Amino acid sequence: MKTPPEDTELLRWLDDEMTPLERERFAARLTVEPALRREAESLQALRRTLREHLPQEMAVPHADFFNSQIQVRLAREVPARRGSGPSWLAYLRLPRLAAAAALVLLAVLVLRPDSGVDSRVLATYTPDPEVHATTHFSEAAGATVLLLDGLEEMPAERPLVGFRQGAADQQLFSVHQQNAGSAPPATAKDETATLTANASRE
Amino acid sequence: MPVSSAPEPGEVPDHDLVRRSQAGDSRAFDLLVTRYRGRIYAMTYHMIQNETEAWDLAQEAFIKAWRALPRFKMDSAFYTWLYRIAHNVTYDWLRKKRIQGDGEFDDERTEHRVAAGAETAPRGADAPDEALRNAELGGRIRAAMGQLSEDHRQVIVMREIEGLSYEEIAAAVPCSLGTVMSRLFYARKKLQELLKDTYENAA
16 A cells, blocks of 8 residues: 555654755645645644553553563573573683693693603793793692683683593593682682693593 | 663663673663563553553563573664564564464453553543543543554554654564555554544544
8 A cells, every 4th residue: 555645745744754845845835725734733633642642651560570570580591591601612712711721731631640751840831921820739639730820701600610531530620719618709800710630540 | 763761860871781681680680671661561552452461572572682682782772672672572472363363353452451559651630520531532542543453553653652763663664664654644544533533522
């Protein structure tokens, strides 16, 4: 269905879609065309009536229940959102963390006690000067511990524990926050991450 | 597209609440729900003409908005973005209803059943006879809206209630500008026919 051409102008005038010049011309028409003026007035009255009785905002029935129901549904969605989020491997896209991870892997490979090589960490290097690496051998863990300080921010709840290579229980490294046991911070920023190289095998 | 009204002094701006919501803060999202539920509900109600279904659809719009929030780049006002989601939710619902053959106009649908505890639109303290006249007129207008086709009702809601321009309506529907004008023209003709005696007597 097409709008009759003679009514297109009236429509655009009513809806304020005309240029100032068009509006001026149409106003002149209204003064000399009584039928057009009557129609314009009728449509303006209709608009006023509609706006008066069809409010842009309405009170929501049982508004508190409306909100609480949404919250209930959101609570169900949050685990799903976390579950469907990027894997922790996505954090390896961060250049600093990727470099640090590479360093850890290197350390693990070099320091494997069963590799038959009596290795020691003579020096550490991090490509980012803001990341500092230190190592020490933990008798209790039977592993060399590599500490990386100044890593990129990542959500504290993002678990890195459980990365396994080869055998199902061969844990390559894990990340702990040094203040483990206290309430988890919002992010792991400024927390010193401890990456434990554990080369124990079955 | 409709823009959000500026927050009241002391209110947290939308973009702050959006950022917090994007970080998973459902309390921040709850504040956004409170801020816009009245407008979203009004839109769904005017389109659906049924309080219960409009309530459900408004909720659905907020849930969908929550799911889509990670992708919201804040390149438009939050309400504009939310309105688009609510519009799509409502229109999808209407489309499904039409496919199911349940889209015929039903007088009972336009009966404004106000739930216990629900407030009506804020108005001045009308005299009883004035209030009655307003209620009757409101009922007739809703009935007239219910007699419009969904396409026509949609453009009337967008233009007369939300104040969208032709271009914005065309983008939201989506359709051509010519179609917007044509639908507005015929929708108004129909409403004029149904309501002329009402508003001309009131004038």
